[in-house]
Amino acid sequence: MTEWWRRAQWALTATASTNDTMYSYGMGILEVLAKIDLAGSEEKSLFDAVWEGSCTKMRDNEIRHLLEQLRGCARQEGGGPLIGHPSKQELSRPSPVKDPPVSGENRSSKEESNGYPRGNDPTRKEQAFATLRREILAARLKVVLDEQLNRGTSPTVKALARMKLPSIVR
Known part of the structure; x- marks a missing residue:
């Protein structure tokens, strides 16, 4: 158990990094540790x-x-669904119908800003892919944790977790 905690501490520290590679490693380790x-x-x-x-x-x-x-970012740059992303299907929008409520699902509150959080506006392709990569990794961790902790996961989160990770742009 001591080794598990040591690895968990390292992974949690890595997920706080602004370095995309470190963040990815940390998320991968957390996903394994959760299992x-x-x-x-x-x-x-x-x-x-x-x-x-x-x-x-x-x-x-x-x-x-x-x-x-x-x-929208991809369209502004003259690309298809997302520039540099190999599959249109992987980026298809989750079902436009309202997802059924799932036990434990996080929902926006009236007090919080509507729409995408303002702190990370993906206006450039590199930033957009970095944001998408982090969100996919977070969704993968949530799916594993929900399975391990016997919680429900929304279909939208599951769809995000199944998306192919965009490459890290350097």
């Missing part, structure tokens, strides 16, 4: 802070808004 039976539900639920800190906070409407902004 290991050494830790209980209390320890694993600490990892919720990581996906809760994502730009969309894994709210369905925020995810849809992010994907729409990414499409």
Whole structure:
């Protein structure tokens, strides 16, 4: 258990990094650690802070808004669904119908800003792909944690988690 905590500390520190590579490594390790039976539900639920800190906070409407902004960014640059992304299908918008309520789903509150959080405006292609990459990794962690902790996961979050990761642009 000591080694699990040591790795968890390293991974949590890495997910706080502004370096996309470090963030990716940290998220990957957290995903693996969440699957290991050494830790209980209390320890694993600490990892919720990581996906809760994502730009969309894994709210369905925020995810849809992010994907729409990414499409807009690609159109402004004259590209297809998303410039440099290999698959139109992988970036297709989650179902436009309202998702059924899922136990434990995060929803926007009236007090918070409507739409995509202002702190990370994806206006440039590189920033847009970096944001998408972080959101996909956060969604993957949320899906694993929800499975491990017997919580429901919205179809929109699951769809985001299944998307192919865009390359890290240097």
